[in-house]
Amino acid sequence: MELQQLMAAIEPADKAWEEKAWDRLRSQIRPRGSLGRLEEMAARVGGMCRSLAPDLSRKLIFTMAGDHGVAEEGVSAYPQEVTAQMVFSFVQGWASISVLASHVGADVRVVDCGVAADLSPEWAVEHRKIGKGTANIAQGPAMSREEAQRGILVGAELVMQAARDEGYSLFGTGDMGIANTTPSTAIVAAFSGRPVAELTGRGTGIDDEAWKRKVQVVEQALEVNRPDPKDPVDVLAKVGGFEIAGLAGAVLGAAAAKVPVVCDGFIATAGALVACxxxxxxxDYLFVSHKSQEVGHAVMYGLLGLEPILDLGMRLGEGTGAALAMSLVEAAGKVLRDIKTFEEAGVTDTGH
Incomplete structure (x- = not known):
């Protein structure tokens, strides 16, 4: 598949089905509007799925992993080898995403989009490595335009195949990659035009000096690379990451497959921003799972025009926020499908 083919395959959610969903929600045996934002989510799901009886029980999270050359600038509290070590922990089922996904009944697949290390072929990982980590964005572009497009297609094809061939109906996106809040900050700075210092958070918990260095590195990356905000692939190629490309592709793949997708926090939303x-x-097919503690995240979801589902003070990544919010998107689908209308239940509607 080519990127243009993928983009052409995406149709808007069906507004007629969304309105039918609202009609059903307003006719259910409860006070109108009493389920608040769950009703808005349910109506959106109806429009996405073209159905008043969606089944979102088959849930799958793709955790995209990749390394970043900019790590050599000292922008992270952790060394780069932690990326591969954490991928191993995901495979073993020890990590935060493993536990929270299991809790909500979601499967997790880890995708090697560009980990710097050679991962064992025996690990239960989707081996889709585009390169062994990106180049240092403070010195030049992260990757070529062709690599950025390949990364997008990796994410899209994985989601489309899982929806088509395995019956998954609700997707989540998560990330793993030491130093990946730095390219994510560069992406939101490029698209928003806001000052870098207003968008830069502390990632894995860097101190004041490292934070100042991080701001300088992002500013330098934007100065050196001059990403064009009117050309999202250019932004991704110049200041993004291999896993961010995969995250963008996952959103496009879900939209092409007409299934809902829930993005995680700062890095996953950077990918979603590129996609949109x-x-x-x-x-139309995207939910933002939670409000990350990363300061630039609010600007990201503001640019998307979407409100996060949860605010739990989280800033982990991996897909942890997506896992928790997916359970509420699934619940919204059940609200639409399973709560009886006054007519179905034989209950008198007083119009309340």
Whole structure:
């Protein structure tokens, strides 16, 4: 598949089905509006799935992993080898995402989009390595335009195949990659035009000196690379990451498959932002799972025009926020499908 083919395959959610969903929600045996944002989510799901009886029980999270050359600038509290070590922990089922996904009944697949280390072929990982980590964005572009497009297609094809061939109906996106809040900050700075210092958080917990260095590194990356905000692939190639490309592709793949996708926090939302700048109607299929503690995240979901489902003070990544929010998106689907209307239940509607 080519990127243009993927983009052309994305259709808006069906507004007629969304309105039918609202009609059903307003007719259910409860006070109108009494389930608040769950009703908004349920109506959106109806429009995405073209159904009043969606089944979102088959849930799958793709945790995209990749390394970043910019780690050599000292922008992270952890060394780069932690990326591969954490991928191993995901495979073993020890990590935060493993536990929270299991809790909500979601499967997890880890994708090696560009980990710097050679991962064992025996690990239960989707081996889709585009390169062994990106180049240092403070010195030049992260990757070539062709590599950025390949990364997008990796994410899209994995989601589309899982929806088509395995019956998954609700997707989540998560990330793993030491130093990946730095390219994510560069992406939101490029798209928003806001000062870098207003968008830069502390990632894995860096101190004041490292934070100042991180701001300088992002500013330098933007100065050196001059990403074009009107060309999302250019932004991704110049200041992004291999796993961020995969995250963008996952959103586009879900939109092409007409299934909902829940993005995680700062890094996953950076990928979602790239996707929705490429194909604005992809946003019709997107939920933002939670409000990350990363300061630039609010600007990201503001640019998307979407409100996060949860605010738990989280800033981990991996797909942890997506896992928790997926359970609420699934619940919204059940609200639409399973709560009887007054007519179905034989209950008198007083119009309350």
């Amino acid at each position: 700048r490429l194909v604005p109607t992809a946003k």
